[in-house]
Amino acid sequence: MSVTSSGVPPKDRAQEGILWYIKSEGLRGGDRLMSERELAEMIGVSRTALRAAITQLISTHVLESRQGSGTYVLPSKPINIFQETYNYSDAVRRAGREPGSRLEYARLIEADEELAGRTCLAVGAPLFEMRRIRFADDEPVSIETAYVNYAICAGIESHDFATESLYDVLAAEYGVHVGHGRERISIARATAEEALLLQVEEGSPVYFERALECQSDGLPVEYLKAVILPSRYRFASNGCENGSRPKGVKSTWLTW
Template sequence: MLQEYRNRPRDEAAEKIESYIAQHNLKPGNKLPSERDMSEMWGINRMTLRGAIQGMIFEGKLYNRKGSGTFVAYPKLNRNLQDLKPFSAAVKEEGKTLQTVLLSREIIESTKQLSGKLCIKLGHPVLAITRKRIVDDEPVMIEVTHMDYERFPKLMDYDFGKESLYHIIENVYGTLITEGTEKLSVTFANEREAGLLEIEEGTPLFNLSGVVKDADGIPIEYFKSVARVDKIRFSSMLTR
């Protein structure tokens, strides 16, 4: 005889949350009751409830704002993994607003890893740019870009809070961005990332890294990014 299927406690807690959202007609950006209040309301263990909330955050149904609570999520920004268009262009196409905060810009010596990614000598000067991306007034991504400084020295002079890096590369230097490779995995926010993205430490994040090349196959950029799973959806076209 087949055993009767039963939802896990975490799944039942998620169903309670979804029912609450529907019954109270909550909209994107509306706040849920506190974990304590929901736990008492439904007689659910707080650890179970917390697990349900984390699962719904990963699915893009909820999001946490550090120090403020849990909210109903807005529709995610769609990003095609096979698309080399600038992040700013992708955000604009979705009808969303973008702010970019320049966190740091410095010249460092190439490490063994950077030398391999950018095809430059060990110790070669590298321009490292760190930016925070804010979409519709919510921080969604931290990007770290590494480039050959001797090839692109003028990049020290531009305001990347206002200007597109790819636009400058193509229109100032005349370098066409034609191909690249990208890896996608999942990580968890450390203390610094959590603070910058206004989420709780340990929240799941997308972890992206890759190399962008010019028409001659020469590396232009090695990038590493972390992005909020409740704000961005990545997709790819499958062919045979």
């Protein structure tokens, strides 16, 4: 592997140059990059290094190559920062995109042994179960199944969560606010049903997330299961304690 005099490998310098070009020119999802020759000359790298950088950025879903047309910028992916209170719609808007959701079902159930263990509630405890498909600019991003502690929000099933926000309803109608939570992320493969809902091929890699959200006093509020497309969503840590943000750093600190 060749290295420049500054100690930065040409491929890495090319990648940094492409990201700088996208940001400085204000390119957005769907915009086309200049030709490889022009871009290599502007950044000051060989076309070989540039192509390697483009390949890497395609693999991380920053760019896409269209046969016979060129290389294009993909829309920014929403990001979930672990330490901050999760709000899907806010994450999508911060990425400059429009959030949306489709309600698959909403119903009252009783906790079986598994759900009782996951929610830290008793077997038979009432739960409000809701499944939604989450979108960004009409593109499916995730399948979320929420189990809400019904004891703290009786009557919540009367709300229309095809249009309303769960956390907004909990706060406004019941005075319930999430104070902290625990999340676990693993890698899985999309089942036939999940692939159909997410509009991808069966067996496509997905994130599988489990999260338990609680009030500041530790009372369970929501247990969440989510199947998420890594090509359309990101996770990160800001290095702070749960529920806090680094001072002086905006939510856009991770752009790609």
